[in-house]
Amino acid sequence: VSENFAAARKTEKIYPYLLDKNVQKLSIDVKNTIAKNIKAMIAHKLGSVAVFSTSNLILAKFVGLVEVGFYSNYYMVISAANSFAGQFFSSITASIGNLIALESNQKKADIFKITEFMVAWQALVIGCGFFTLLNPLIEIWLGKQFLFDEAIVTWLIVNFYLTYMRKAVLAFRDASGLYWNDRYKPIAEAIINLAASVYFTINYGVVGVIWGGIISTLLTCFWVEPYVLFRNGIDIKLKDYFKDYLQYAVLSVLTAVVSKWLYTSLFNDVSIINFILGVILCLAISNVVWIAVFRKREEMAYLRNVARDKFGMNFF
Numbered sequence: 001v002s003e004n005f006a007a008a009r010k011t012e013k014i015y016p017y018l019l020d021k022n023v024q025k026l027s028i029d030v031k032n033t034i035a036k037n038i039k040a041m042i043a044h045k046l047g048s049v050a051v052f053s054t055s056n057l058i059l060a061k062f063v064g065l066v067e068v069g070f071y072s073n074y075y076m077v078i079s080a081a082n083s084f085a086g087q088f089f090s091s092i093t094a095s096i097g098n099l100i101a102l103e104s105n106q107k108k109a110d111i112f113k114i115t116e117f118m119v120a121w122q123a124l125v126i127g128c129g130f131f132t133l134l135n136p137l138i139e140i141w142l143g144k145q146f147l148f149d150e151a152i153v154t155w156l157i158v159n160f161y162l163t164y165m166r167k168a169v170l171a172f173r174d175a176s177g178l179y180w181n182d183r184y185k186p187i188a189e190a191i192i193n194l195a196a197s198v199y200f201t202i203n204y205g206v207v208g209v210i211w212g213g214i215i216s217t218l219l220t221c222f223w224v225e226p227y228v229l230f231r232n233g234i235d236i237k238l239k240d241y242f243k244d245y246l247q248y249a250v251l252s253v254l255t256a257v258v259s260k261w262l263y264t265s266l267f268n269d270v271s272i273i274n275f276i277l278g279v280i281l282c283l284a285i286s287n288v289v290w291i292a293v294f295r296k297r298e299e300m301a302y303l304r305n306v307a308r309d310k311f312g313m314n315f316f
Helices: 002-014 029-052 055-064 065-102 105-141 150-164 167-176 184-206 208-234 238-266 272-294 298-311
Strands: none
Touching: 029 184, 055 065, 055 184, 055 208, 065 105, 065 150, 065 167, 065 208, 105 150, 105 167, 105 238, 105 272, 105 298, 150 208, 167 208, 184 208, 184 238, 208 238, 238 272, 272 298
16 A cells, blocks of 8 residues: 555656546547457456466366376476566566657567567577476476476477467567457467367376467467567568577577487486586577577677677677
């Protein structure tokens, strides 16, 4: 209550027109626009809850509570990375909104490409670390008896990568207010996810619920979200977006495979010291590879200039 009171007083000082009593009612068009966007946002929220909150229920019903516990351990670690990144993108949404409202189409496209480039870089670093060290982390934390097979862990990381790579598009969509334009997407995603997860979990066990998430993402979010954004907000060709996406994904896969091969070659047993060294190894390999491959791209030049001008860093 105190925080809200202080914020209200400060707001009234900065924007005194908010205290003006001589105000006009909103037009019917504005009210209708607000109402339809609220309905669309509710649909998106319900779809998100349906997709990300049903995995444990499906596993408990068709596989067992033990597997739910195993899955929850992995999911908690992966969710922590997503939540950490989510704070960053939540903080820049307002800046992106200002960009969309004031800047030219070319400027919007350029900043989107830089944001997508940063997202892909982060996805590479985190995905490489997960692919190499997720099972060692679970073993150190809980013990060997709580480990999933490598195949299941790999699919978990694929699902993580597909979800993480949506962050730039979602940040620009939220800032653009394009909820109404893809209002049916979350419903379709939820239905496909539920049907696919139940079917594959019944027939293939734990990995089935992960496949359900991957299939629903590929059939809906993967192409619908960028299509809606580029058609209504950002002047970028969809084929160019997917061309960059493919380059980022291929490099991520190759880097992750090399990192894991080096880690398993250098360290035979799982220990805290080896895990820390593995983290350093993954960070070094993933960042060096990314910088070496994309050092001549415009996005890298922009980030290099920002690092030099804002932080005095001049090492990539």
